[in-house]
Amino acid sequence: MRREKAIQDKIREEIDEYNRFRQIDEMKITKLEQIFSQVQECRINMKKVTGPINDHSFSEIFVFQQLKELYPDEYKEYNLSSIGVALIVPLIKSVFADWDPLENPVYQISLIRRLRNCLMSEESEVEDETMTPFDSMLYHIWLPKVRSSLK
Numbered sequence: 001m002r003r004e005k006a007i008q009d010k011i012r013e014e015i016d017e018y019n020r021f022r023q024i025d026e027m028k029i030t031k032l033e034q035i036f037s038q039v040q041e042c043r044i045n046m047k048k049v050t051g052p053i054n055d056h057s058f059s060e061i062f063v064f065q066q067l068k069e070l071y072p073d074e075y076k077e078y079n080l081s082s083i084g085v086a087l088i089v090p091l092i093k094s095v096f097a098d099w100d101p102l103e104n105p106v107y108q109i110s111l112i113r114r115l116r117n118c119l120m121s122e123e124s125e126v127e128d129e130t131m132t133p134f135d136s137m138l139y140h141i142w143l144p145k146v147r148s149s150l151k
Contacts, residue, residue, distance in 0.1 A: 084119045092137060
């Protein structure tokens, strides 16, 4: 009788533990669905940007600032900044296409700073010395313009 009681208690404990894990997983799924929805909406709206590129053209990308604040663990775990950078690359290329660094060295510096603050997590800068997606974007778009102007 005691053994049956012990087995029943053990089964109840396992069921309770399973239910706790299930609730945690359900919360994670809900968070990821919310994140995915916001990223998808941003992606769709960024593809609609046409005409001359200005500060307003980048307004949708600042949803990543909200994601970073609301879901800091997921932002880092799923490297959401890389998605944000991928969304702005075409616009950044357009912005800097006709830029001459010698004529206007501070061109769009405030935009770059705002995008950097929005897309980069503070921990990623300190954690390791590898290039972030944002750094890589600047390395491949901004830096070649600077180099070519110095030749």
